[in-house]
Amino acid sequence: xxxxxxxxxxxxxxxxxxxxxxxxxxxxxxxxxxxxxxxxxxxxxxxxxxxxxxxxxxxxxxxxxxxxxxxxxxxxxxxxxxxxxxxxxxxxxxxxxxxxxxxxxxxxxxxxxxxxxxxxxxxxxxxxxxxxxxxxxxxxxxxxxxxxxxxxxxxxxxxxxxxxxxxxxxxxxxxxxxxxxxxxxxxxxxxxxxxxxxxxxxxxxxxxxxxxxxxxxxxxxxxxxxxxxxxxxxxxxxxxxxxxxxxxxxxxxxxxxxxxxxxxxxxxxxxxxxxxxxxxxxxxxxxxxxxxxxxxxxxxxxxxxxxxxxxxxxxxxxxxxxxxxxxxxxxxxxxxxxxxxxxxxxx
Amino acid sequence: xxxxxxxxxxxxxxxxxxxxxxxxxxxxxxxxxxxxxxxxxxxxxxxxxxxxxxxxxxxxxxxxxxxxxxxx
Amino acid sequence: xxxxxxxxxxxxxxxxxxxxxxxxxxxxxxxxxxxxxxxxxxxxxxxxxxxxxxxxxxxxxxxxxxxxxxxxxxxxxxxxxxxxxxxxxxxxxxxxxxxxxxxxxxxxxxxxxxxxxxxxxxxxxxxxxxxxxxxxxxxxxxxxxxxxxxxxxxxxxxxxxxxxxxxxxxxxxxxxxxxxxxxxxxxxxxxxxxxxxxxxxxxxxxxxxxxxxxxxxxxxxxxxxxxxxxxxxxxxxxxxxxxxxxxxxxxxxxxxxxxxxxxxxxxxxxxxxxxxxxxxxxxxxxxxxxxxxxxxxxxxxxxxxxxxxxxxxxxxxxxxxxxxxxxxxxxxxxxxx
Numbered sequence: 001x002x003x004x005x006x007x008x009x010x011x012x013x014x015x016x017x018x019x020x021x022x023x024x025x026x027x028x029x030x031x032x033x034x035x036x037x038x039x040x041x042x043x044x045x046x047x048x049x050x051x052x053x054x055x056x057x058x059x060x061x062x063x064x065x066x067x068x069x070x071x072x073x074x075x076x077x078x079x080x081x082x083x084x085x086x087x088x089x090x091x092x093x094x095x096x097x098x099x100x101x102x103x104x105x106x107x108x109x110x111x112x113x114x115x116x117x118x119x120x121x122x123x124x125x126x127x128x129x130x131x132x133x134x135x136x137x138x139x140x141x142x143x144x145x146x147x148x149x150x151x152x153x154x155x156x157x158x159x160x161x162x163x164x165x166x167x168x169x170x171x172x173x174x175x176x177x178x179x180x181x182x183x184x185x186x187x188x189x190x191x192x193x194x195x196x197x198x199x200x201x202x203x204x205x206x207x208x209x210x211x212x213x214x215x216x217x218x219x220x221x222x223x224x225x226x227x228x229x230x231x232x233x234x235x236x237x238x239x240x241x242x243x244x245x246x247x248x249x250x251x252x253x254x255x256x257x258x259x260x261x262x263x264x265x266x267x268x269x270x271x272x273x274x275x276x277x278x279x280x281x282x283x284x285x286x287x288x289x290x291x292x293x294x295x296x297x298x299x300x301x302x303x304x305x306x307x308x309x310x311x312x313x314x315x316x317x318x319x320x321x322x323x324x325x326x327x328x329x330x331x332x333x334x335x336x337x338x339x340x341x342x343x344x345x346x347x
Numbered sequence: 348x349x350x351x352x353x354x355x356x357x358x359x360x361x362x363x364x365x366x367x368x369x370x371x372x373x374x375x376x377x378x379x380x381x382x383x384x385x386x387x388x389x390x391x392x393x394x395x396x397x398x399x400x401x402x403x404x405x406x407x408x409x410x411x412x413x414x415x416x417x418x419x
Numbered sequence: 420x421x422x423x424x425x426x427x428x429x430x431x432x433x434x435x436x437x438x439x440x441x442x443x444x445x446x447x448x449x450x451x452x453x454x455x456x457x458x459x460x461x462x463x464x465x466x467x468x469x470x471x472x473x474x475x476x477x478x479x480x481x482x483x484x485x486x487x488x489x490x491x492x493x494x495x496x497x498x499x500x501x502x503x504x505x506x507x508x509x510x511x512x513x514x515x516x517x518x519x520x521x522x523x524x525x526x527x528x529x530x531x532x533x534x535x536x537x538x539x540x541x542x543x544x545x546x547x548x549x550x551x552x553x554x555x556x557x558x559x560x561x562x563x564x565x566x567x568x569x570x571x572x573x574x575x576x577x578x579x580x581x582x583x584x585x586x587x588x589x590x591x592x593x594x595x596x597x598x599x600x601x602x603x604x605x606x607x608x609x610x611x612x613x614x615x616x617x618x619x620x621x622x623x624x625x626x627x628x629x630x631x632x633x634x635x636x637x638x639x640x641x642x643x644x645x646x647x648x649x650x651x652x653x654x655x656x657x658x659x660x661x662x663x664x665x666x667x668x669x670x671x672x673x674x675x676x677x678x679x680x681x682x683x684x685x686x687x688x689x690x691x692x693x694x695x696x697x698x699x700x701x702x703x704x705x706x707x708x709x710x711x712x713x714x715x716x717x718x719x720x721x722x723x724x725x726x727x728x729x730x731x732x733x734x735x736x737x738x739x740x741x742x743x744x745x746x747x748x749x750x751x752x753x754x755x756x
Contacts, residue, residue, distance in 0.1 A: 196503070201377040266376035270396065271505055272350050328611070331434025336748050339729055343479030344505045346398040346532060347349040347424055347453055349425030351531075351583045351609070351639070365542050381508055383538050384587075384648035395586060395639055398478070398528070399506025400535045403586040403645050406638050 018112045023142025032140060036118065040125040041104075045136040053136035055101055058160055062097035064088060065156035071149055073116060075194040077186070077206030080153055081123030083281060086210050087232070088157040089131045093212035094228040094284050096166055096219065097159030099131060104138035105154040110145050120151065131210045133157070163219035169227045169243035169287070176226060176315040177293045178251060181214070181284045181306040182207060183261040184236050185268070188278025188342070193267060196344075204263040209282030214303035223296045225286035234338040236312075237276040237323065239285045241337040244322035252332060253313035253325045271344035276325075276335065278342060287315060351397045353405055354380070356390050371396065420567065420712055422560060423581035424451030424741065425609050431745050433611045435618075443618065446575050446712035447742040448567065452528045452558060453480045454710060454734035454741045455663040458703075460556045461486030463686065464525050467554065468499030471689045474517070475501045476510035477525040484737045491525075507532075507539040514543065514551035523685045526555040531583045533557040533674055534648040537655035540676075540683050552685040555676060558661060560584050561592050562672040567711060568600040575712060577621035579607040579614070582636040587652075589644025593632045601630040608636035655680050664734060665707030702732035709735050709742050716746040723747065 022028045038047055045053045068084045085102065092099040104124065108117065128135055186207035193203050211230070218224065229239045240251045253276075260268075260275045268275050282305055288296055293311060300309035323335040354371035360379060361368040367382040371394065381400045388394055393405040421427055427447045430436045436445050449455050461481070465488050468475045475491070482492045482503065495501040500520075504510055510524040526536040536553060543551040560581055567573060580593055585606045597604045603624035607617025616635040624630065634640055654677075661673025676684050705721060708714035716722050716735065726732040728744055735741035 196505070198505070199378055262375045266373040266378075269352050270350075270373065270378070270399075327433055331437070333432055333434060334748060336728070340483075343482055344503065345350065345480045346478050346505065346528065347451060347480045349423060349428075349531075349583065349609075351586070365538065365545050381506070381535075381538065383651060384534055384645060386647055395583070397583060398532050398535050400508070400538070402531065402534065402583070402648055403639055 016113055018108050018110060018114065018117060018142055020110050020142050020144065023108065023140060029140065036121055037138065037140070040121055041128065041135040043134045043136065045134065046138075053101070053103075055136065055158070057100075057158070058162075060161050062092050062095045062159040062161065063156070064091040064095070065154065066091065067152060067154040069149065069152050070191060072194050073120065073150055075190050075206055076203045077190050078208035078281070079120060079123050080151060081120035082127045083206075083208050084153040084155045085124055085127035085131060085133070086208055087230075087281065088155040089133060090211045090230045090282070090284070092157050092159035093215045094166070094230050095159070096163065096224065097161050098216060099133050099157055099159045099212055101136045101158045102128065102133050103156045104135045106138070106140045107148050107152040107154075108140065108142045109148045109150050110142055112150050117151070120153075127210070131212060163216070164222070164224040166225050166228045169246040171226050172243060172247040172249055172287050172315050173226075173289075174249060174315055174317045175290055176287045177290050177311050178240070178253070178313040178315065179286050179288070179293065179297070179309060179311045180231070180236060180259065181211065181286070181300060181309045182282065183259045183264065183308055184231070184280055184283060185264045185275030185278030186261060186283070187281040188235065189264045189267045189273075189275070191279070192271075192344075198267070200263060200267060202263060204261065204267055207280055207282035209305045211282060211284055211305060214300055214306040215284070217303070218296060218299050221295070221299055223288075223292060223299060225288045225296070228284050228286040231280040231283055231285050233279050235275070235277045235279055236285055237274075237335055237338050240323045240335075243287070247315075248318050250316040250319045250321065251313060251323045252316050253323070253335070255325050255327050257310060257312050259308050259310055259312075272346070273342045273344065277338045290314075351395045351402070353393050354378075354396050354401075356388050356392050356394060358390060362386070369401075371401070420446040420448045420575040420577070421579040421607070421614075422448040422450040422564060423579075423584070423609075424454070424745075425583070426450070426579055426581070426607060426614060427742055427745050429609050429611065430614055431748070433614075435611060435614055439618070443622070447709075447745075448712055449563060449663065449666070449710040450529075450560070450581055451735070451741050452532070453484055453737070454706070455558060455563075455665065456481070456484070456527050456556050456734070457662050457664045458486045459662075460525075460527070460554065461491065462488055464491060464523075464554055465489065465494045465499065467523050467685060467689055468494050468501055469497065471521070473500070473521040473523045473685075473689070474513065475499065475523050475525060476504045476513060477501060478505065478527070479503050481525060481527060483731070484734050485731060507535045508542060511539050511542045511546070511548070511551060514548050515546065518550060521550050521552070521688075524551070524553045526553045526557060529558055529560055529581065529584045530587045530652070531581075533656060534587060534652045537651045540655050540680055541651065543683060544680070552683045552688050553676070554685040555656075555674070556661070557656065557674040558663060558669075559658060559672055559674065561588075561596065562669050563663060563666065564593075564596060566666065566669055568596060568602055570711070572713070575602070576625060577603040577605070579617045579621065580604050580632075582606055582608040582613065582640060585636070585640045585644065587645050587648045589642050590632050590634060590640065591642055597630050597632050603630050604632045605635045606632065606640050608639065665703060665710040702726065706733035706735055716743040719743070
C-alpha cells in the first residue's frame with residue numbers, strides 16, 4: 001500500500017488539447033477569448049465584445065470573405081493563420097481597396113493541441129500587424145472530432161477605396177499586356193510536398209505574403225492596372241480563363257517568360273504537373289495597356305514581394321480557343337482550363 | 348513509357364540490394380531516390396527517374412543534349 | 420504509330436503532328452497503361468477500398484478513370500481510403516507506418532514501372548510485412564505491338580517504339596517484330612528532337628526499303644536494356660496472358676506474380692469477387708477503336724459531345740496521356756473542328 005495518496009482522476013485532457021467545452025459559449029469559451037484572443041488582437045472594437053463591430057468608413061467599401069481549410073496547418077513558407085489574413089487582405093488589395101478590418105471565425109476540431117492553436121494565433125497576430133488591419137469581430141466554435149480537419153478559418157475583410165480602382169477584365173483590349181507579380185505555383189507546390197512528405201531539399205516555399213503595399217504604391221503612381229486578380233486555386237490558368245470568358249478575347253502566353261522557381265520547376269517535372277495550374281498565395285496577375293508596362297514593373301520591383309514581376313503574355317482578338325501558350329518548340333498551343341486539383345502522374 | 352526525368356547522383360546513402368538509395372540532384376533541388384535498378388551508378392552519373400525510382404543510367408549529361416536542341 | 424502516350428502528348432504539345440500533317444499521318448497507339456487497364460481492375464480496387472476497408476495506394480493517373488461503379492476519386496468521397504502516391508515504394512512505407520491497416524498498391528504500367536512494383540514486393544518480403552499486397556495489372560508492350568502489326572486491316576507503316584519501356588527491356592525483342600512484319604521500328608524518346616529523330620529514322624527506312632530496329636534514344640536505351648531492373652522484374656513477375664481494355668486478352672500481354680509471391684496478390688488475400696469482365700459499354704467499343712489506332716479521337720461520335728475531359732466516358736479521355744484527352748487539349752476540343 002503506497003504511503004502517499006494519489007488522485008485517481010486522470011490528468012485533465014484540457015491541459016493539452018481543445019475540448020468541446022471551450023466552444024459551448026460558457027465560462028470556458030469566455031476564457032478562450034479572454035486568454036488567447038484578446039491579448040493578441042486587442043483593440044477597442046474587439047475588446048467591447050459586442051455582437052457586432054461598429055465601424056466608421058470614409059465612403060465606398062470593398063467587402064470580401066474566404067475560408068481556409070489547408071492541410072497541413074504548418075508548411076514551408078507559412079501556415080493557415082498567415083494564409084487566412086493575407087488571403088483576404090490580398091483580395092481587397094487587388095480590388096483596389098486599402099484593407100482595414102477583418103473578422104475571424106475559427107472552427108476548431110476537438111483534440112487540436114493548444115500549442116498548435118497558439119502557434120496559429122501568433123501567426124495571425126503577426127500578419128495582421130504587418131498588414132495594418134484590425135480584427136474587430138469573430139467567432140469560435142469547437143466541433144466534434146472529424147467534423148473539420150484540425151482547424152478551419154474564415155476571414156471576412158473590409159477595405160476602403162482611396163485610389164483609382166481596376167476596371168476589371170471586361171475592360172481588357174487586344175494589345176494589353178499580361179504580367180505576374182512573381183514566380184508562379186509556389187503555394188500549390190509547397191502544400192503538395194508538405195502534405196505528401198515528398199522529401200525535396202530545399203522544399204518549395206509557399207509565396208504567402210501581403211501584396212497590399214506593392215499594389216497600393218502602383219495605384220498612388222497612377223498605374224492602376226486594367227484588371228488584377230490574386231491567383232489562388234487553379235493558379236494563373238484559372239484567372240486567365242475567367243478573364244477570357246468575361247472579355248470575350250483571347251490570351252496568349254510565352255512559356256519562356258513564365259517565372260518559375262527552381263524548386264517548383266523540379267517538383268513539377270518529377271510529378272508531371274504544370275505550374276500554371278498550381279495555386280499561388282502572394283502573387284497576382286494583372287493586365288495593363290502596353291505603354292504602362294515598364295513603369296508598372298519598375299514600381300513593382302521596388303518591393304521584395306514583387307521584385308520578380310514580369311510580362312508573361314498579351315491579350316489578343318477574339319478566337320475560338322481562350323488561352324494559348326507558346327511552348328518551347330515555338331508553337332502556340334491551347335492551354336486547358338483547370339478541372340479539379342492537379343494530380344501527380346507517372347504517365 | 349512516359350515521364351522520365353534526368354537527375355545527377357550526388358551521393359550514395361545506402362548501397363544494400365533492396366534499400367539502395369542515393370541523393371539525386373535536379374538542377375539544384377535534391378531528393379532521395381531508390382537506386383535498386385542502377386546499383387553501379389557512380390557519383391556524378393546521370394540517371395533517369397520514373398515514378399520516383401531511378402530506372403537507368405544516362406550516357407551523357409542532359410545539358411549536352413539540350414545545348415544542341417536550342418542552337419538556331 | 421507512336422506507341423507511347425507520352426510521345427502522343429509531346430507530339431501534339433510541340434505541334435510536331437501539325438507541322439507534318441501534310442506528309443506523315445501519326446496513328447496514336449495504346450501506350451497509355453491507364454487507358455488499357457480494364458474497368459474490372461478499377462472495380463476490384465474500389466471494392467477493396469469500400470468493402471474490405473483497405474488503404475488503396477494509387478498513382479494520380481488512375482484516380483479519375485471510370486470503372487462500372489465510378490472512379491477511385493468518387494470512392495474517396497464515399498469514404499474509401501484512397502491515397503495518392505507517386506512511387507511504389509511509398510506504399511511499402513505506408514504499410515510499415517500503419518501496421519493496423521492493410522495497404523494495397525494498385526500497380527499499373529508497362530515494363531517501365533513493373534520493376535518498381537517488383538522492388539516494392541521484395542522490400543515487403545524483406546521486412547516481413549503482413550499488411551502489404553498488390554493489385555497488379557502490368558502490361559507488356561511488344562505483344563500488343565505484334566497484335567497491331569498482325570491486324571490485316573492495319574494502316575501503320577512503322578513504329579516509334581516506347582523509349583522508356585526499351586530503357587528497361589532493351590530492344591532485342593523488337594528485332595523479330597520488325598523482321599516478321601517488315602516494319603521499321605525506331606526506339607524513340609520524348610523531347611521534340613528525339614521525336615523528330617525517331618520519325619526521320621522511320622521515313623528513311625521506308626524510303627530505303629529497310630525494316631530494322633534503330634535506336635534513336637541511345638543516351639538512355641541499350642540493346643540489352645537494364646539488367647538490374649530486369650532481374651528485379653523477373654524475380655517477382657512472370658509473363659502471362661492478360662486483358663487490355665479495348666483489346667481483349669493479349670497472349671503474353673502482361674505479367675502475373677510468381678507463385679513464390681502469390682501471398683502478395685491482393686485478389687487472393689481478400690477473395691475479391693471475380694469480376695468476369697464487365698460488359699462492354701458503347702463507349703468501350705469506340706475506345707477500343709481509338710486505342711488500336713483504327714479511329715482518330717475526333718472521329719468518335721462521343722468526342723466533345725457526351726465525352727469531354729470533364730465528363731469522360733472512357734479511359735482515353737480521362738488520362739492526360741490518353742489519345743482523346745491529348746487531342747481535346749491541343750485542338751481545343753469541338754471549338755476548333
